Amino acid sequence: MTVPPPDHSLVRLLAGWLPGQRWFGGKDGPIDELSIGTATELIAGDPALHHLVLDVRQDGAIDHYQLLLGARRELPERLEAGLIGRLTGEDGITGHVYDAVHDAELTRALLTYMANETQVGPLQFRRAPGTGIRTDLDGSPIGAEQSNTSLIFGDSYICKLFRRLSPDVNPDLEVNLALSREGCAHIPAVHGWIELEPGSNTGWEAAGDEPVTLALLSEYLRTATDGWQFALTSVRDWFAQPAPLGTGPVFTAEEAAAAGGDFGAEAERLGAATAQVHRDLAAAFGVTQAPASVLRDAVFAMNEQLDQVSAAVPELRPYAGAIRAVFDEVAAAAGPLPVQRVHGDYHLGQVLRTDAGWVLLDFEGEPARTHHERRAPAHPLRDVAGMLRSFEYAARFLLAREGDLPQDTSEALEARAQAWAERNRAAFCAGYAAAGGPDPAAHAALVRAFEFDKAVYEIRYEARNRPSWLPVPLRSLARLAG
Numbered sequence: 001m002t003v004p005p006p007d008h009s010l011v012r013l014l015a016g017w018l019p020g021q022r023w024f025g026g027k028d029g030p031i032d033e034l035s036i037g038t039a040t041e042l043i044a045g046d047p048a049l050h051h052l053v054l055d056v057r058q059d060g061a062i063d064h065y066q067l068l069l070g071a072r073r074e075l076p077e078r079l080e081a082g083l084i085g086r087l088t089g090e091d092g093i094t095g096h097v098y099d100a101v102h103d104a105e106l107t108r109a110l111l112t113y114m115a116n117e118t119q120v121g122p123l124q125f126r127r128a129p130g131t132g133i134r135t136d137l138d139g140s141p142i143g144a145e146q147s148n149t150s151l152i153f154g155d156s157y158i159c160k161l162f163r164r165l166s167p168d169v170n171p172d173l174e175v176n177l178a179l180s181r182e183g184c185a186h187i188p189a190v191h192g193w194i195e196l197e198p199g200s201n202t203g204w205e206a207a208g209d210e211p212v213t214l215a216l217l218s219e220y221l222r223t224a225t226d227g228w229q230f231a232l233t234s235v236r237d238w239f240a241q242p243a244p245l246g247t248g249p250v251f252t253a254e255e256a257a258a259a260g261g262d263f264g265a266e267a268e269r270l271g272a273a274t275a276q277v278h279r280d281l282a283a284a285f286g287v288t289q290a291p292a293s294v295l296r297d298a299v300f301a302m303n304e305q306l307d308q309v310s311a312a313v314p315e316l317r318p319y320a321g322a323i324r325a326v327f328d329e330v331a332a333a334a335g336p337l338p339v340q341r342v343h344g345d346y347h348l349g350q351v352l353r354t355d356a357g358w359v360l361l362d363f364e365g366e367p368a369r370t371h372h373e374r375r376a377p378a379h380p381l382r383d384v385a386g387m388l389r390s391f392e393y394a395a396r397f398l399l400a401r402e403g404d405l406p407q408d409t410s411e412a413l414e415a416r417a418q419a420w421a422e423r424n425r426a427a428f429c430a431g432y433a434a435a436g437g438p439d440p441a442a443h444a445a446l447v448r449a450f451e452f453d454k455a456v457y458e459i460r461y462e463a464r465n466r467p468s469w470l471p472v473p474l475r476s477l478a479r480l481a482g
């Protein structure tokens with residue numbers, strides 16, 4: 001038997017391992033070709049650490065994924081979860097190769113390199129101006145379901161390693177740095193980042209002049225509560241209120257105040273924080289008046305998405321006519337519109353409640369959008385609509401996943417879900433407008449169109465990624481379009 005050349009066998013191992021990774025975006029189809037775009041040795045010896053950018057060709061397009069590859073002759077049991085395979089190589093990588101995010105002994109070097117602003121081959125490690133970085137902390141991956149991989153270092157830092165790489169600066173880094181410069185109080189402090197020199201990967205089709213962002217090191221908000229979990233706790237309390245079920249929703253201000261875990265005041269504060277971040281984004285990146293044709297083009301794209309998703313997900317079809325009518329109404333009334341940088345994928349899972357207030361995370365935009373789309377200016381009420389959708393999700397999540405409840409219970413809980421959503425939507429909008437954002441009530445048709453567009457996006461997202469969640473957006477669509 002001939003032993004394949006070591007480089008070849010590494011590529012083969014990677015091609016077998018990649019499709020099984022949570023963060024791999026190309027699960028819909030086969031990998032046509034995989035090659036190693038850049039390979040940089042960060043630590044030599046045993047164990048060794050290599051940084052790889054994998055160029056993955058699928059269906060005519062190339063995506064680039066980042067991997068920290070560990071190599072050890074003997075693999076301790078604690079690292080087996082990340083095992084990719086074994087190499088008999090002669091190319092400097094020998095022994096067991098594995099995803100090194102699990103190896104604290106190796107990932108500690110990331111902090112040291114960032115603290116010292118080291119350059120290794122095409123990789124440049126950066127420290128944010130005016131900060132120091134501790135180098136004595138061990139990293140471990142967070143358990144959360146996420147599109148990237150984040151390591152927590154002690155109680156101090158969270159380092160997000162972007163898995164699918166954007167061709168230039170990642171909007172998450174770009175926006176966080178810009179907001180830091182504005183003194184924005186609603187983001188975690190940026191401590192450092194890692195980037196790849198422009199032009200270092202020849203397999204990059206759309207590379208720009210900017211360095212490619214590989215990782216972002218931020219302050220870890222250890223005691224913060226995730227917005228989605230916080231909201232769900234409130235919905236549970238709301239459902240469990242002793243007022244007799246079936247007599248209508250608990251909804252007077254007094255009843256709401258008495259309800260354990262009422263979320264209204266939090267929703268209002270979140271609205272205010274959102275408006276403040278929008279103001280800082282406008283200050284950092286500017287605001288332009290987009291001509292009416294820009295909104296008409298946006299509506300064209302909304303209709304296109306509606307057609308595509310209706311074709312793929314039959315459950316959407318009964319609502320398509322009502323949705324199209326709302327889109328067309330907005331297009332017909334289109335005038336010049338102020339646009340600016342926004343969050344782009346705003347929902348309760350992107351906000352944390354700290355002792356000091358709400359903090360916004362993950363300015364990368366919707367994962368399915370192109371890099372160009374994710375950095376494009378938009379109307380700030382798009383973010384407002386995203387969060388309104390999220391209140392709908394939180395309100396209906398427990399019910400949609402409950403299965404068959406007796407009809408009277410189900411109707412009574414639906415009424416409460418509706419009341420919860422309405423109360424928190426209104427509180428969020430009030431907080432947003434009071435803090436200086438464009439009043440959602442004064443732009444009701446636009447907000448409604450953005451909400452429908454987001455709902456259509458969500459239906460595709462759930463059908464593709466979490467089919468058991470599909471009833472959640474469908475239930476709220478039935479109400480919105482009904």
Ligand SMILES: Nc1ncnc2c1ncn2[C@@H]1O[C@H](COP(=O)(O)OP(=O)(O)O)[C@@H](O)[C@H]1O
Nearest residue numbers: 144146147148158188218219220221349361362
């Ligand atoms: N600075 C932070 N402090 C505490 N937890 C954080 C911080 N940043 C992110 N997280 C947690 O990590 C999760 C994933 O982060 P996120 O930036 O949304 O990653 P992804 O882009 O991979 O979805 C968040 O939902 C949050 O729970």
Ligand SMILES: O=P(O)(O)O[C@H]1O[C@H](CO)[C@@H](O[C@H]2O[C@H](CO)[C@@H](O)[C@H](O)[C@H]2O)[C@H](O)[C@H]1O
Nearest residue numbers: 147228345347348349366367389390393458461
């Ligand atoms: O957080 P990501 O950038 O990965 O965003 C994607 O995944 C989200 C789910 O994790 C998805 O959000 C949808 O589900 C949320 C509850 O899990 C809900 O709060 C949001 O309102 C709903 O859109 C998001 O759409 C998707 O881009």
